[in-house]
Amino acid sequence: MIALHDYDLSAEGYAVRLFLALLGLDYRLLPVEFYPAREHEGEEFRALSPMASLPVLVDGDLVLTEVAGILSYLAARHGGADWYPAGDAAQLGRIGDGLALSARLAATAGAVRLADGMMLPLDGAAARAEAKRLLRVIDERLWFGEAAGDDWLCPGPRPSIADIACFPHIVLAEEGDIPLIDYPAIRRWLDRVRRLPGFVVMPGVFGA
Amino acid sequence: MGFKMTETGGIDPDTWNRWHVVGCHDELPDDGARATRLLGRAITVERRGSGAEVRLTGGGALPVKVAYGYVWSSLGTPGPLFELPEHAEADRRNLNGCSFFVRTSPPRAIENFLDMAHFPFVHTGILGEEAHPDVKDYDVAISTDGREVVASNCHFYQPKAAAASTGGVDVTYRYRVPHPWCAILYKDSPAKPGRSDVIALFVQPCGEEEIVANLALFILDDDTPLPALRRFQQQIFVQDKPILENQMPRRLPLYPRADSPVRADKASIAYRRWLRQLGTSFGVLS
Amino acid sequence: MSYHPVASSRDLAGRHVFQACLLGQDIALWRADDGTVNAWENRCPHRGVRLSLGVNLGDRLMCRYHGWRYDSGSGACSHIPAHPEGPIPATLCARRFPVIEAGGLVFVALGDDTAALPTLPETAIPLRALPVGRPAEAIAAALAGAGLAAAGPLHFAETQGGATVHLLIQPASGTTCVIHGLADMSAEALPLQRHMSRLMESRRRAWEARP
Structure with missing residues (x-):
């Protein structure tokens, strides 16, 4: 199952959550506290996302750390011609x-x-x-x-x-x-x- | 006596001489002072061990008190801070649920905190749902010594009343407003039947239309991890933010017929009456 | 008080609430499913939340804060969810402003509704409106200075692409205005609309660059 490391109040994270919902895909949400704990800057999270950016999507071996990449991947993989005019x-x-x-x-x-x-x-x-x-x-x-x-x-x-x-x-x-x-x-x-x-x-x- | 509004830049004596929250003690930076604002003045807040130092920027030291996990200061000569005895109860977890800057006046934030009728529309699926919008009658009074507003016997159906909730419940609320810009909610504890979780809104009055809203938790929940508790409060508070920032005028109108209250707004009516009694002019329109 | 343009007819899409500002007055504009255009003070009478944050239900507008609903036309409050059994005070009503749709634009007056509309072309196609971060008077002076013919204090005309283009200035706040354009033509308008959008953007850059 797709895993999404994300912070509720992140606009970038919301773009991914919104697209996952529009595609009807299930996913596991792993909350990362951006504020006030700045968990995304911790060593554990940097191992996953060297830029210390949120959100991070993990699908099997694939790790994506930018919204553009995540949305492009989801559209191409799950969106069909409606979302990915190949x-x-x-x-x-x-x-x-x-x-x-x-x-x-x-x-x-x-x-x-x-x-x-x-x-x-x-x-x-x-x-x-x-x-x-x-x-x-x-x-x-x-x-x-x-x-x-x-x-x-x-x-x-x-x-x-x-x-x-x-x-x-x-x-x-x-x-x-x-x-x-x-x-x-x-x-x-x-x-x-x-x-x-x-x-x-x-x-x-x-x-x- | 002899309080002169000219010496306070037009700030009313009640506001001038109160303690006001200026930061969460645990969240102050480890090194150096944090710059913020109090009643329109630039100030710095610095942690000093278990205490703190507050100064006017480029000026003198201000009165300081650390209480309930927060730093409090004043531009005038403050009396005692209100009592919050639950803070000292050994089986409670005390934490800052969240602190957010909001473009509204201090009393607009308090009035929203006292309001149950918006739960189904603003906190849909958490503190309310549109199928259960009715607000049953409740009691509200200004205490006989005039020092606080109390609303009690408030009942509301909530699908997810707290971070630890497992389903919808009819919750009972009691509210205290012991300070014009601090309100305290006593709410049925899902973990300890018969006792109440305590959630307080401490508003830092940065300016008349700029605040930092601090949600303080004093709760009976040993199990929910801290990040999950904060996450729940952040979600709820940020749902209120667009409402607060779209209320016009931003200052709370205290003059007659400014708004159209109904029975559900009894707490708001009493709160506004109390502010008039106190002579509060900061953040309001008289 | 006179009528001022605040939107084009096309701006009032189905089930949408348009936000406008006229002479410092915030306005919520919405078209009901039956075509009625409502121009209301942009604050819920209950607790002052902007109605432009609300939901156009087709025949009523719902405030986001407490779900209070106000009827198209009368502005009367017809539903208070916190007290489903009522009663609703008869005086509880959104504050309405006179509104007229004419020549493809929507005009609002803040005072009485006896004021006259500006004289408009008979066949008019609205252009894209342009908000400008300068007061209406400054823009009127700039248009007059550029040699446009004045048809009124806030109404100018020029010839562009072979058509007469009317520019009507909406005084928004004390420091901003919106320029509504009408092209007197019946043919395919898109090329002129594009040309005018570019031209007005370019003018705006120049106006806003000046202190």
């Missing part, structure tokens, strides 16, 4: 772009959310300014997507793992004092993600 090079490229975008969101909106709530050191103003720039770009993309009849970050009739990877950082952005009022297309997209069959919440996120 023959569509352009779409795979777009999904890769979307995963990289989620990493930028993690480093800005995600970081300022954690630093704020848990009182960790960070240049919050710089992180918020960069997050705002990203959100403006995403909002424009989603607005024109809607105009073309597309509901998701990448063109096409179905959500991709890019949506799943970006959703947690955006839906939780207000915890880091990044209001979403200026991104109406993003706010509609959040509703669409919430309505995906199998959607699950995490603390701080409401359902549909």
Whole structure:
């Protein structure tokens, strides 16, 4: 069975838990206390995840320590053509772009959310300014997507793992004092993600 | 006498002269001071063995007290801190459940802690469920000496009342509010029938719209590992965070007809009345 | 009080709650399944939680905090889960603002509802609205300075891609505004919408770069 080393309040971890739920996969959750114990920085956890990052997915001999890798693996292994368009090079490229975008969101909106709530050191103003720039770009993309009849970050009739990877950082952005009022297309997209069959919440996120 | 609001930067005398929590003693850094805020002032908090030192940043030392696992300080001349005798009971485990920064006023956090009606909607599947939303009548009073608000005979159905719970139960709650920004919950212990787990919310008033919420546990549970106890409290508290940060105005309105209370809000009504009696102006709208 | 644009009709998607800010007033906007558009003060009368955090149930809006439900149209509270037997005070009601849908935009007035709407083109296609981190007056001055024709204090027009484009400025907070665009055209709008989005983004960068 898949094992997930994770912290309940981790947005990256939530992306993986959400995707596992959408795929209907069972898994074993192994809680790691990020705050306040910083268990992820302990020697035991570093042996598993040298970057000391959460979450970590273990499936047999395979150990994955980044959200992009974990979601890509789960999509390719369990998602079928709906989640992994194997023959569509352009779409795979777009999904890769979307995963990289989620990493930028993690480093800005995600970081300022954690630093704020848990009182960790960070240049919050710089992180918020960069997050705002990203959100403006995403909002424009989603607005024109809607105009073309597309509901998701990448063109096409179905959500991709890019949506799943970006959703947690955006839906939780207000915890880091990044209001979403200026991104109406993003706010509609959040509703669409919430309505995906199998959607699950995490603390701080409401359902549909 | 002769308290002058001008000398306190407009802070009311009750707030100025109280002890306020400024950190969990065990979680202070091993080396150096932690920078934080108290009533809008920058302060530093440093551990000194079993004691602590609190200073205004770039200024003098402030009164300090270590009690119930936390460091308390004051900008004025504080009297005694409220009593929490359960802290000294030998069979309890005392720990900091979680500390989170929240953009809200201190009294909004307390009022939320006293509220049962939100359990089915905000703590769905844990402290409540939508099939059992009704709040039965309960008792609430300001003590005759005016020193605390007490709500008792509170009954609510909870699917998972505590980290150690194995199924849904009708729990009985009692609340004490012995300090404008500290509230204490007495809740049926799943492990020791007939006795209560004690869960306290100690709010650090960083500013009028900025707090650190500390959830303190004094519980009768020898078995659940510490990380699991903290995990349960963190999950619950972070579910409240978006609610608290989306309450407008952020300061608690004390003027008439600001909100629309119903029977379930009796504790809130008494709490607001008590704040008016105390003359609290910090974090409220009068 | 006059009507100001706060959203496009398309912004009010089914079962969605749109959040707007007009002259510092936070507003929850939502369309019921029967098409009714509701513009309410964005706070639950019970404990002040933003209703834009809530759930559009199709005919009622549910607050996230305690599950109180408010009827489309009247704004009346019709369900308090903590007291399923009631009674619900008759005065318990979401605070409503006058709202009109016209020309593909949604207009809200904070005061009485006798104010006139701006004169709008007969065949109008909404452009992507652009929030700007500058006050409405500063943006009006910048548009006037750029030579756009003023049709009102917060209403400008220019020709782009062969069509007349109307720009209507929504004063949001004291320091921010939102520019709503309407293109007077009936043909395929997407190329113009894209062109205007790029142009307005570029203008916004310039406006926000100035102190």
